[in-house]
Amino acid sequence: MTHDCLILGGGVIGLSIAYELACSGARVRIIDRRQAGSEASWAGAGILPPANQQTAVHPLEQLRGLSHALHPVWAERLREETGIDNGYRRCGGLYLARSVGEAASLHALAASLADVEIEMCRITATDVAALEAALAPLAQSGELAAAYRLPDEAQLRNPWHLQALIAACRSRQVQIDDDVEATGFHVRGDRIHAVITTAGELQANCYCLTTGAWTFALLEKLGVETGILPIRGQIVLFHAQRPLFTHVLNEGPRYLVPRDDGRVIVGSTEEEVGFNHQTTDEEIGELTELARRIVPDLREAVVEKTWAGLRPGTFDGFPYLGAIPRLSNGFVAAGHFRSGLHLSPGTARVMSQLLQGQQAEIDLTPFRVGRG
Ligand SMILES: Cc1cc2nc3c(=O)[nH]c(=O)nc-3n(C[C@H](O)[C@H](O)[C@H](O)COP(=O)(O)OP(=O)(O)OC[C@H]3O[C@@H](n4cnc5c(N)ncnc54)[C@H](O)[C@@H]3O)c2cc1C
Structure with a gap:
């Protein structure tokens, strides 16, 4: 059988596109050089910050808004189709500052979110302690320079979300082949004729590269340079005996994400260390200490696991979404950096439109593949 689309890379982006395509009746195959859903998409924290589709002007904000609106719908649909709860919760977020500089950035963030009608309310240290008893020691220490609450921040449990996507894809006849690596292409005229893989040459009507941080090397083989590079992120997973707090806690680029079962993800x-998945004692120690300073009860919790993942970063902070220059049947969706889980359903929607020869509902010019 010739597939309508061969997707290279089974992370959240490839799986979501496959799911969306399969929902509209397309025959889809995914290959992954490891196991689908085992790289950055597994390693991430699953934070879904608020976004507003109605007020979004820039295409990136529109993509965020669309994705944010789709997440609860997908969570429900995936649960109905597979019986798997992906852990989507509108748990709210608290943004904390312990220095004057961090407080100033939060005030600026609140002003910019107010412009696009996203609620970010300033709260007092007393409110913080009332909302989250586990933060009472921090609130009473006098260290808090500012705090805000974002009621529309959500989270999902990305390993569960990936399991649900894989199950939903399989039940819609998507063929998922693990341990198959794409290593090159045969191009004839303006078309990819076949992908060269460790399982032989594979053909389809069109091809979509969703190989995350590894996309640069594959695109180079097609004579296209992109600014995609791996950015390592380390995580510490605590397991407390009971849930200690319910909001996602954010401080600068660090966060603590509470799961319902008492686990807490700290990242x-x-x-920029290349394709290196190792954790380091220094960074893990720093994250562990930070978490225990913000939530002292975590001193009683065990550190269950630590890991590192490779985010697909880009030189300008925008993902690459669209057709590969000079090719009529080759496409890319990669480079979502810190937001790939959040942006995945919107990316799936616009990419499936492109892959089916339709106009994408969002202007993808800022994300064009030939830039930079
Ligand atoms: C520590 C950390 C925390 C994060 N937290 C969040 C968060 O809270 N919220 C959020 O929205 N995002 C978060 N992210 C970012 C998010 O995880 C990524 O943006 C997203 O997972 C990228 O998805 P992807 O499918 O493009 O990449 P990946 O998940 O890396 O998938 C790419 C796949 O391609 C496969 N592949 C590579 N080369 C080949 C080849 N040649 N042939 C076949 N297959 C190949 C790989 O094996 C892999 O499975 C986080 C990331 C990290 C690392």
Whole structure:
């Protein structure tokens, strides 16, 4: 059988596109050089910050808004289709500042979110302690320079979300092949004729590269340069005996994400160290200490696990979404950096429109593949 679309890379982006395509009746195959859903998409924290589709002007904000609106719908649909709860919760977020500089950035963020009608309310240290008893020691320490609450911040449990996507894809006849690596292409005229893989040459009507941080090398083989590079992020997973707090806690680029079962994900770092998945004692120690300073009860919790993942960063902070220059049947969706889980349903929607020869509902010019 010739597939309508061969997707290279089974992370959240490839799986979401496959799911969306399969929902509209397309025959889809995914290959992954490891196991689908085992790289950055598994390693992430699953924070879904608020966004507003109605007021969004820039295409990136529109993509965020669309994705944010789709997440609860997808969570419900995936649960109905697979019986798997992906852990989507509108748990709210608290943004905390312990220095004057961090407080100033929060005030600026609140002003910019107010412009696009996203609620970010300033709260007092007393409110913080009332909302989250686990933060009472921090609130009473006098260290808090500012605090805000974002009621529309949500989270999902990304490993569960990936399991649900894989199950939903399979039930819609998407063929998912693990341990198959794409290594090159045969191009004839303006078309990819076949992908060369470790399982032989594979053909389809069109091809979509969703190989995350590894996309640069594959696109180079097609003579296209992109600014995609791996950015390592480290995570510490605590397991407390009971849930200690309910909001996502954010401080600068660091965060603590509470799961319903008492686990807490603490992240993360941004490191340019190539394709290196190792954790380091220094960064893990720093994240552990930060978490225990913000929530002292975590001193009683065990550190269950630590890991690192490779985010697909880009030189300008925008993902690459669209057709590969000079090719009529080759497309890319990669480079979502810190937001790939959040942006995945919107990306799936616009990419499936492109892959089916339709006009994408969002202007994808800022994300064009030939830039930079
Ligand atoms: C520590 C950390 C925290 C994060 N937190 C969040 C968060 O809270 N919210 C959020 O929205 N995002 C978060 N992210 C970012 C998010 O995880 C990524 O943006 C997203 O997972 C990217 O998805 P992807 O499918 O493009 O990449 P990946 O998940 O990396 O998938 C790419 C896939 O391609 C496969 N592949 C690579 N090369 C080949 C090849 N040649 N042939 C076949 N297959 C290949 C890989 O094996 C992999 O499975 C976080 C990331 C990290 C690391």
